[in-house]
Amino acid sequence: MDTSEILETRELRYFVAVAEELHFGRAARRLGIAQPPLSRAIQQLERRLGVPLLNRNRRGVSLTGAGEVLLAEGRAALCATTAAARRTRRAGGAGHSGVACERLVLAVKAAASQELLRKLLDAYAAQPEAAEIELLPCGIGEQEIMLRDGRADVALMQTPFDSLAGFDSEELLTEGRIAVLPASHPLATRTTLSLTEVTDLPDLPLARWPRNGTYPPGPGPEIRDQTQLAQLIALGRTAAVCPESSRTWLWAEHAAVALTDAPPVTTHIAWPPHSRSRPLARLIRTAIQL
Amino acid sequence: MDTSEILETRELRYFVAVAEELHFGRAARRLGIAQPPLSRAIQQLERRLGVPLLNRNRRGVSLTGAGEVLLAEGRAALCATTAAARRTRRAGGAGHSGVACERLVLAVKAAASQELLRKLLDAYAAQPEAAEIELLPCGIGEQEIMLRDGRADVALMQTPFDSLAGFDSEELLTEGRIAVLPASHPLATRTTLSLTEVTDLPDLPLARWPRNGTYPPGPGPEIRDQTQLAQLIALGRTAAVCPESSRTWLWAEHAAVALTDAPPVTTHIAWPPHSRSRPLARLIRTAIQL
DNA sequence: TCCGGTGATACTCGAGGGGTATCACTGGAT
DNA sequence: ATCCAGTGATACCCCTCGAGTATCACCGGA
The missing domain is CATH 3.40.190.10 (Periplasmic binding protein-like II)
Incomplete structure (x- = not known):
């Protein structure tokens, strides 16, 4: 395994920063270095790999196909590297034999x-x-x-x-779904609902959760945590489809109605x-x- | 994410080499550097992590608990890093958009x-x-x-x-198992066998395959590939339990007998x-x- | 046409990675 | 007891290479 074939952690960190910012100046600031060394490091990386990673159009930078691959794989590799450091440090203090963290x-x-x-x-x-x-x-x-x-x-x-x-x-537990609605909503009195009845309600758009860091398109509000959701439902602004165990955190202003046909949630x-x-x-x- | 918290690829490579060799001199030779810089690099790594990784007993080196963790995690991280380089290089030549390798x-x-x-x-x-x-x-x-x-x-x-x-x-395909025996063996004429009948035959010890790089204990010969196995069976020295699809590579000197109770193989x-x-x-x- | 903003280049400096020589320590053979 | 082989650690030096500053070349827009 030739040493020149190997990527240094520093190079990966630099590239990921540039690829995420799509801007050398901002990336350099984020990394706490000046812009010129960053430019050089990326050039050197491209030379070493023999592959262009970025398209430098004046007015911004975009990723090539190889750049997208390196962004994904590089993130994973960086995660693995910091994981190694963290787990090793946590395993510290312990004994001498093969036992890991306590x-x-x-x-x-x-x-x-x-x-x-x-x-x-x-x-x-x-x-x-x-x-x-x-x-x-x-x-x-x-x-x-x-x-x-x-x-x-x-x-x-x-x-x-x-x-x-x-x-x-x-697999630990599979549970059904409930619709969580404002207590004042007409549908709140029903004993069961079907999924189609709660989606596409013009007066009550379903809240949207992030998937892989981005929100799916739709009319409903963008939710980050359960407290936000609870508040917006209590205010009559939205509704949500939740696992049954969500009943534990419902407020007085909330109503829960069992859904008959929603896909179950497994913990x-x-x-x-x-x-x-x-x-x-x-x-x-x-x-x-x- | 503080930069001093991050492990460099070089440090991981060095540590993994030492941890595998359990000997600074050999590890240094394998890495193509001299021994003193290697010693220093490992010391520095231990200082940085704040955790002892090796027990230096005169007459050899052994891993601490944290060292074992770092060996496993470090190998994984190195794999991920070289994977990033390789996949990026392979994705080269391709177009500008998000398409990866062709x-x-x-x-x-x-x-x-x-x-x-x-x-x-x-x-x-x-x-x-x-x-x-x-x-x-x-x-x-x-x-x-x-x-x-x-x-x-x-x-x-x-x-x-x-x-x-x-x-x-x-999952693609599940198949049963057969015993592959020398054609001259008494059991070769049977139409079916049970697993217990072919294990522990004193005259025909089952071949052993490596699992995770090491061989399980037992009397049979240690096998590395299918050709070796075929030859040893043909010579009457061993037998093996194989998936049914192994019939495609049987020789005239081989006999295959279906096994009734062996766990199936899934590809x-x-x-x-x-x-x-x-x-x-x-x-x-x-x-x-x- | 000029200005703001992009990334690349030229040059310098200093930390640190690597080399050689040597030390300190131990276990075993005589 | 003594010496020797072999371990990893230390001391010291060199020089590469990563980072900084200053500047350039190029483009888009008012």
């Missing part, structure tokens, strides 16, 4: 799977050799990042919201492949037995 | 799933916008590495032999998560429709 970081989406989470934590803590579990509250879709870059060891994720791609996982416990720490294995076993 | 590299285990592979290649080639497919023959369990470090875009893998951990995959098509190239998506679709 503290597990569990990434959870705020206010999701509350019951399940409580049961899991209780069941695990009751075990004799339980490790300490640190909870890492995440925004929507953030668990994937946390798991990937080493800030978390294990996560609770929900399909079809979160992507399990690239992780090992076990999984997920972890990076090839993790082999004993505390993690025990937590997973505990979760499956719930 | 040539797909398919990793296959030599002589496995021969029929399936032929059908897949034919069906794919018959499509209008088929990309060129390059076949990358692999040793046992090598597809995982090829996929991980970017030498391959997609692979055919078999459970329970290969691990699909960390990849996306689709999957697997690819790195988050791959989004059109040719790959088409190949996967073609494979599923077979």
Whole structure:
């Protein structure tokens, strides 16, 4: 493996910054360096790879096909690198033998799977050799990042919201969906609804959640967390389709109506492949037995 | 994200070399540098992470817990980094827009799933916008590495032999198992056998395949590829439990007997998560429709 | 036509990565 | 007891290469 064939972390960081900003000056500022060294570094990277990564049109920069590939792969590689640093540091202090971390970081989406989470934590803590579990509250879709870059060891994720791609996982719980409506809305008195009845309501556009960092198009408001959603529903501005367990956080101004035909939500416990720490294995076993 | 928190590729390469050799001198030779800079680099890495990675006992070096974590995570990170370089280079030459590589590299285990592979290649080639497919023959369990470090875009893998951990995959074909015996062996005349009848035969120890780079313990010969196996069976020295499709490569000196109770083998098509190239998506679709 | 803003180039400086020589320590053979 | 082979660590020097400053070349728009 020739050393000149290998990308340095610094080069990847620089390229990802430029590719995300599509602007050398801003990228350099973000990286805390001056613009000229950045230009040179990118040129050198292109020479080394023998492939143009950026189209320099005056008035801005755009990615070539190879550039898009390197952006995706480079992000992943950077994540893996920082994950290595973080997990190593966390594994510090521990003993000399092969045991990894004695503290597990569990990434959870705020206010999701509350019951399940409580049961899991209780069941695990009751075990004799339980490790300490640190909870890492995440925004929507953030668990994937946390798991990937080493800030978390294990996560609770929900399909079809979160992507399990690239992780090992076990299914924990499948639940139906409810429509959460303002209590004052005409449909709030129904005992059941079908999905088509709550989509495309002109007076009550469904809230939109980010998928992979961007929002799908639509008339409804863009939501970042559950509190925002709860408030907007209470104000009669929007409605949402949620897992049944969301009943735990409903307000008096909310109404929940079971949906008959919405695709179910499944909560999984997920972890990076090839993790082999004993505390993690025990937590997973505990979760499956719930 | 503080820059001092980030590991350089060079540091990872150095550490992985030392951790694998458990010897500074040999590691330095392998890296093509002198020993003193290597010692310094590792010390610096330990200082930076704030964690001891190696126990320096005179007479050799051993890994601490944190060291083992960094070895595993560092290998993964290095793989991801070289994968980024390779895939970017391969995506070169292509156009300016978001399209990735126009040539797909398919990793296959030599002589496995021969029929399936032929059908897949034919069906794919018959499509209008088929990309060129390059076949990358692999040793046992090598597809995982090829996929991980970017030498391959997609692979055919078999459970329970290969691990699909960390990849996306689709099931293609499940087949039973046969015992492959020397034609002269008494059991060769049977029409079916059970697993217990072919294991623990004192005169015919089962061949051993590597799992994760090492061989399980046992009396049988250690096998690296299918040709070696075929030869040893023909010579009456060993027997093996193979998928049914192995009948395609049997010799006259071989006999195949169906096994009634062996766990089946499933061939999957697997690819790195988050791959989004059109040719790959088409190949996967073609494979599923077979 | 000039100006604001883009990225590239020229030059200089200094940190740090790499080399050689050597040390300090240990286990084992005699 | 002594010496030797072999380990990793230290001391010291060189020089590459990454980063900064100043400047250029080029374009779009008022």
